[in-house]
Amino acid sequence: MRARIERNALRGALLICIRTSLTAACLAIATAIPASAEIVASTCRLLSYDGPTTTVETFRCDFMQRGGNVMVNSAEHEFSFLAVEQGETYIRINSIPLRFTRTGEYTLEVTQSPWLR
Incomplete structure (x- = not known):
């Protein structure tokens, strides 16, 4: 039971880390694209x-x-x-x-x- 709780906690932490990394990468790409001028x-x-x-x-x-x-x-x-x-x-x-x-x-x-x- 304790092993299952630790695996779920690790899996949750990993998903949070992946989401945070993806969000940071998307923001970095979005701000690097130059804004076009009309x-x-x-x-x-x-x-x-x-x-x-x-x-x-x-x-x-x-x-x-x-x-x-x-x-x-x-x-x-x-x-x-x-x-x-x-x-x-x-x-x-x-x-x-x-x-x-x-x-x-x-x-x-x-x-x-x-x-x-």
Whole structure:
């Protein structure tokens, strides 16, 4: 009887160990797979600062965000805003439109929707 109890206890402990190991392996694999980023057709408005002169340009663009890093691309322009540089090299304002400002250089406004006129 005692041998049977010990075998059942050992078997139960083994099953718990296997389940725990499988769960840990699944979590490790799931976190190792890179998250895909969706590209969203958007409308961009670029305000360029050149001393007292500000020029405004509106164009179609593609917005992509992954891990807090943002890429905005168009036929004429390419912008990259790294999450680790936020507050240091640019200011991000989460609003509609989404705004990225590099002080003294430009402000990029991104409206995540198809081309607006």
